[in-house]
Amino acid sequence: MTIVGNPKAVVGGVDTLDVHVAVAVDHFGGILGVESFEVTEAGYRRLSAWLAGLGELALAGVEGTGSYGAGLTRYLHQIGSRSSKSIGPTVRAGIGTVSPTKSMR
Numbered sequence: 001m002t003i004v005g006n007p008k009a010v011v012g013g014v015d016t017l018d019v020h021v022a023v024a025v026d027h028f029g030g031i032l033g034v035e036s037f038e039v040t041e042a043g044y045r046r047l048s049a050w051l052a053g054l055g056e057l058a059l060a061g062v063e064g065t066g067s068y069g070a071g072l073t074r075y076l077h078q079i080g081s082r083s084s085k086s087i088g089p090t091v092r093a094g095i096g097t098v099s100p101t102k103s104m105r
Contacts, residue, residue: 010055014047016068022047024054039068044075057081 007027015021020039024032032054037043051057059082062069 006056006058008055009058010051011058012051012060014060014062014069014072016062016064016072020044020047020069020072022051024051026055039071041071041075044072047072048076048079048081 009027010024010032013023013025016039018039020037020043021034022037023034026032033050035047035050037047037050048057051060060076062073062076064070065073
């Protein structure tokens with residue numbers, strides 16, 4: 001799916017640790033919202049529903065897919081969402097990738 005061609009497309013980015021902080025951006029890269037969710041299956045369902053409520057989810061980038069974000073990544077794959085591993089924080093600033101907690105300071 002080409003995000004530029006779909007004005008209803010939403011891309012989510014999730015920063016993981018004790019809570020999952022998600023940001024949703026539109027096809028222009030504008031921030032649609034930032035929310036925090038608990039690290040439980042109920043939290044994963046709420047996060048997914050929140051993103052879906054903002055538009056058609058094109059992709060969700062999850063930080064820490066091998067550790068803190070592993071459960072969310074498994075959940076997103078189980079429900080058929082397209083998700084990917086986010087780039088580490090040392091590279092992120094150089095390429096302009098969104099990290100909801102780091103980029104909003």
